[in-house]
Amino acid sequence: MTSAHPTASRQRASAPHAKEHHMRKTVRTSIAAAAAAALLALTACGSSTDSSAPAADGPYTAPAKDITATISVSNWGDPGDKAVYDGVAKRFKEKYPNVTVNNNFTPITTWTEYVNKLVTQAAAGQAPDVINIATEGVELGMSNELFTPLDGFLKNDPEAASLRKDIDPKLLEGFSKDGSTYLMPNTFNTMVIYYNTKMFKAAGIERPSDDWTWDDFLAIAKKLTTGSGANKVYGFAMPYYSFGITPWLYSNGTSMMSADLQTAQLTDPKVKETLGWVRDLVTEHGVSPQPKGADPYQLFPAGKAAMTGAGHFVTGGFAKAGFSDYDILPWPKGTTKSTVFGAGAFAISKTSENPALSWEFIKMLTDQQTQKQWADAGAAVPSTKTAASTPEFLASPKHADEFYNSLSYAKPVAAPRAYNVLDPAFMRAMDEIMSGQDIGSSLEKAEKDVEEALQQ
Template sequence: MSNRAGVKKWGFLLMTVMMVVALLSACSGGNSDNEAKTRVLRVGVLYGGADNEPYFRQQYTDMYEMMHKNIKFEIVGAIDYSQQRFETPNPDGTTTQPDPYEKMKEMLTGQNPVDVVVIDYNMLRRMTQDNLLQQLDPLIQQSKFDLADYVPTVIDGIKAAGDNNIYALTPTFSASALYYNKKMFADAGVEPPTDNMTWDDIINLARRVSSGEGEDRKFGLSINRYSGDPFNDAQNYGAALQLKMWDDKGEKMLVNTSDWESVWTTVSNLYKEKLSPSQEDMNKIYEAQQKLADDSGYYSPITGDLFLSGKVAMTIADYGYINEITNTMNNASKIKNFEPFEWDVVTPPTHSSKPNIGGNIFFSQLMGINQKAANAEDAWDFIQFTNSKEWAELKSRSTYELVARKEYLKPKNGASYNIDAFTTLLPVPPATTDSEKLMREKPGIWEAQQPGYELFQQVIKGDKTVKEALQEWETKGNAVLQRINTSPDGKDGGGTIDVKPLDSSAEAEAVPEG
């Protein structure tokens, strides 16, 4: 090793030690903890096991244990994933799936309850309603724990699940934004999108910026960066509306409604007007790219990405996509026939009836304190530690997750973009019913969704109207639900399905969650 390399190595180690020392000083009250009696802090997670525990410890508990020698963590999994992998299937080929919520509840209320629980956003609402978690607001006030710079997406989203109270905190989150190609808008003479636009606004922009035919077509919008699935696009478009396919008991379809009709009409028109690329459109583009690759012997690393290829002006993607874009732009000179372009992000489009709700926001590491915690004091100290400013500074280097504290949210990789686009909207409220439980009890219920895929394609092709397609889906879906209610695994029954004629007077209102 050269002297210069040695100096660099030791310099890096010294910087790391200095950061840890700074974190120790900021988050620890001194050496009194080290002199106290050893205490156990039990942390409950959904999936435990030998494969998952080391990662969780590395991410969340190792540094705290290093700073607090008298604290020992026990990581308790509600479901042992390593054991579940080896379960013997039932005679029908299925495996018995445990109820995740009930398993988590057992950890909180059993004979040896956990102190801290790590949950996702959907479980937070149910646990607060079942009075399983301690309210954190009094502890926040007593400790003078500063949450002033928590981004609205996180703190307001957490409060929304707890009747405007805080029952858990998360140091990180993931979110999506609307990415747009500045050059395509400039070439079309159209003003680019801005924050807080509605779906109608964005679709109008997509219409104005689209141009060309065939393999030369430039599309205005891709609801999903991977494109090509209109039915999935309709689900993403309507996510904030929380429309249901069937009722809470899985006995009746709820798709033949004016709200479903509005969603299907809007999304199908994106494809009919060729504002969004269909699978057929994508195949034409890929075939042209493949032919070029075959003729020249060069395969472009951006083949398949219509946004980076300059074929789509706007697309919705998660925060991690920034990594892909910046890497591509930084290596533009190495990509044949590729011209780098300026880009930016704005908030995802919203529905006028749900102006502050944006889809694809996830809190996967919410930490709360069990009502029956034996060690609530250390539990709160640990939650403060993982949500501290010092912790946020360390975690801010991630290129795939965002930290909850705005002070440490900075653009990555030398790029300049509107990072607030990821931190403004609220997540879709948690469902008030346990849809996963219904799917466990009636695994064949997804068969009732299948006609929707086929019928939506027929709408796009012009073979059926939206009204006709939704009524046919309702009829076919009800037949499936009736069958699986007598045979929940969906393996018995069968026969033909009669489709009722379209009743133009049938106008049922959609039944949203909550």
Template sequence: MKKRILCFLLSAAMLASVTACSGGGDTSSEGSAPAGSGSNAEASQPADSSEPIELTVLNWGSDIDVKINQDAYARLNEKFPNVTVKDNFVTGTATWSEYITKLLTMIGSGNSPDMVMMAIEGVRQLIDNDVVMPLDDRIEGDEDMQAVLDDISPRLVEALAVDGQTYFFPNSWNSIVLYYNTKMFADAGLEAPPADWDWDTFREYAKKLTTGEDNSEDKVYGYGMSTYSIFMTLFPFSNGTSTLTDDQLGSNLSDPKVAEAFQVINDMIYVDGSMPMPEQGMDAAQLFAAGRLAMAAIGPNSVQNMLTADFTDWDVAYLPIQDKENGSHIFGVTGYGILKDTENPDMCWEVIKELVSPETQEAVASAGVSNPVSRSAFETRALEVPKNWEIFYDAIDQNSRCLPAPINDSEYEEILFRYYYEMMNTQQDVSGVLAKADEELQASFDELK
């Protein structure tokens, strides 16, 4: 296992020099966690529950997430003061590639945490490196967690499973929906986006909403999206395809439907003039809040920032689906897993139970950073803006699929980013660029065999 991790680290280090944004900071917070709780406490807690135990968690998030976890550990500490949980939070603008590399470096150096919060981008990599344990037996034998599962969309659980086994228990997720400026719609004489619209209607809306001279301060584009992999795959998903094969073990960039999807983006930039040319680090949420985009593909994590800025002239709708039979929306999900090197797997399970408990999930909903996985917790957060806030969770029921996240996710994203910018840097037939990208991406997968 250590040899596989070393090989991964050497590869990831080279990729990080190309793809990394600025590094995130580490924030450690401590709290206490349970020796056991719920209906299976006696079976899962150690024989001597008074023995001091310290557990570590590698985590990702903001100061808000740090506070949510501290409160969770404080609740547990009322019952189990002997267990201390140390949260090693990675905050700031680190990429998931950097985060995964940090974890594998810790494991390779003998400093493995007991638990890790991981996004879908790293799930297959960690399972392939054989560093996390399956959770199926624990889930099946725990009445408390069965009740939690009943309140979670099965798609979120299935996204974190590989080959029929569950290695991470979901704690939050992000749906990508369309934010639109209601004032700009009214000024353009447009009604709210129809639920069943396609690309043709979408492009007409975007053209009508585009105003101002190019490069001027009052320029408004009809549509824009951030330059992250989840957004780059929106249009292929809408067209009933993906950048990867169904088993995520090969490139699917040679699929004509992928070329069709990326061609639409290029045409919106250069033919319609309704999209800005993508730039590295482009943040559509900031451009939308600043009034530079009339429509934007954004997740729920931007709601709170817009409300804090007193920006209320907006609502949300579903993004257009082109292939009505096979097209889908897209989502990302995170979950907690237990590392195989831990000496206290039972205690780790109890910690995870609190981190996905109704109280913690309601705190996630209240914070407005990501969607809680609990549907009932999500429904506790009634908002006046956006008016259609329910679709942030309802999107999971609209034939949504999880974003592509292969074993070689770092290389996949680096290749996708590089060729995406090449496809969009000038008006062109994108199929030639995709042919080069397909060859390079498939070679990356072939090296895994």
């Protein structure tokens, strides 16, 4: 997805199925905003009933356990995710036996079907009560007021207080606007550097410090680039998708978008400088293969690359492939220490006639029991510190705590309401840049496409 997406969110990857992994990345980054766009129809076509959340200073009382009602949930993911969601629905049914949960699940690899389902539901006047969406689609959703603010629940529900304290504030900030929180995060991914511990040891390279720099990174990549032809081993296998390139931008103090996500800044001199440096890893220094057709999540576990960049989403696949000779590091510093994160989260539709029941369901989707399931799945990072601190989650790699700790210097993926235009436009520019075309003109074309979309 991206998130996630790369992001965020709950992607699984395995060395034997890396093509599928990349397809999921492409699917998520190109469609998360499209999913939010489909949700615009939900506002127009859904129920006109306006059921608000609890007042900011009013008490919250959970619905009676014998209440009779139906709530619908719009979900996405892979079979592992579906098992988690089905488990939550079963637990919810035990608490509210007379409540029917219509858990509308769409596999992560069929985003068109997911969007079509949302549109179909809207046309039938059946907008979902609970919406699962990723960082990439949130700005469009919030700018069109699709979600009910959760402030009343978060302030007045005693069970919410402990959960909120257990979630890093940055995750909640990423789902907030104008002082109100609209979504509850359940999982996330940050981009970190993976390195082959055996290859580092054989080359006499100590683990770099957590404050290592671009220069340190390049020096190590050069030392670990050896051989030629079929025996070529690269120092770094580039994660070639926008979420994977973004940490280079952030760590050089720049971004594809302005801080308020209203203006594209792809022609910023620092963006040009950063992408020139990324290209030079391939064309000048030769420490990374041409990224087109070079799958980092095959090269790295196969010992054909000493380092790569990824989120936690690759760990499950590495485990299945029997690959464990790796550890992780923070992304190296350019002008600053930074990386990117993307998350998955749940919102209550503004048109929901059962906001309190929807809130109770969201609590189960994000509670410690569900969080532990995410932690055990080897996909995304659970949103609570408790789940990310269990011995099972921290068992591998050695510095697994960095997955959660990296939030302290991470920033959310720059996802404007026209993210479905930004992502492909940026990658078209990257393809041109990596093929030797002029960086400035390639980025100018991409920025023009994005600005036109933002003005619509």
